[in-house]
Amino acid sequence: MRNRTEILQDCFPLNPSKNRRRRFIENRENEELTSSEEASDKEEEKEISESSTFIIDPKRIGNTKWCQCGMCRLMETAVESICCYDVPEMNVKIPVDAFSITDNTEFQNECTNLERQDWNFRMSKFNINSQPRWPEYMRKLAYRAFIVWIYIFLGFQNRKPIPSCAVNEIRTFPDPQGHYVGFLFPSDYVAEDLAYESD
Numbered sequence: 001m002r003n004r005t006e007i008l009q010d011c012f013p014l015n016p017s018k019n020r021r022r023r024f025i026e027n028r029e030n031e032e033l034t035s036s037e038e039a040s041d042k043e044e045e046k047e048i049s050e051s052s053t054f055i056i057d058p059k060r061i062g063n064t065k066w067c068q069c070g071m072c073r074l075m076e077t078a079v080e081s082i083c084c085y086d087v088p089e090m091n092v093k094i095p096v097d098a099f100s101i102t103d104n105t106e107f108q109n110e111c112t113n114l115e116r117q118d119w120n121f122r123m124s125k126f127n128i129n130s131q132p133r134w135p136e137y138m139r140k141l142a143y144r145a146f147i148v149w150i151y152i153f154l155g156f157q158n159r160k161p162i163p164s165c166a167v168n169e170i171r172t173f174p175d176p177q178g179h180y181v182g183f184l185f186p187s188d189y190v191a192e193d194l195a196y197e198s199d
Helices: 016-030 035-051 106-112 114-124 134-151 164-170 193-196
Strands: none
Touching: 106 114, 106 134, 106 164, 114 134, 134 164
16 A cells, blocks of 8 residues: 555654654664764754743733733733744744634634534544533543644643633633633643543
8 A cells, every 4th residue: 555656655744653663663673873863863852852841931920911912811820821922833823814823714613613522522532421521521622622733743741831812712611610720731630530530
């Protein structure tokens, strides 16, 4: 199948886990790395470490002076207090005639459309035993859809904060008590989720 002329590249060329696996196999066959490969690996590690840094500025808490789009709201932590203009991957997706990433029609279709989120849920859980808590799960799916739309693939336990304007749009699936978890690092967890998770 790979030898067919119609297939020009892999299905997911930006998937870093496949690149790592491919490099591992090549290294095992060759037994030695050339100096150019070592330099490229160091450059990739440097790019990954630079892209995984967060904007943590305590001055951002309690005000929205940092907002460039005019759609951001107050957030509880400095990590969550980012604007869509602060992230280079999002600048490309902000429409020319709009102010924010939330004005993009793809954002509205992928993240805030109820039918789309229900479809995402059904595709992620093939054996559906019970319906989840609706607004909470719809928010979780919308956050995931946003991350996939912007970054394509992050990898295991690699998390990035979502801009305040996008978070507030996604919260159109409201929590009845108004309790929202916010951004969690990979080592953080919500204790009540452990009691309810059966997967």
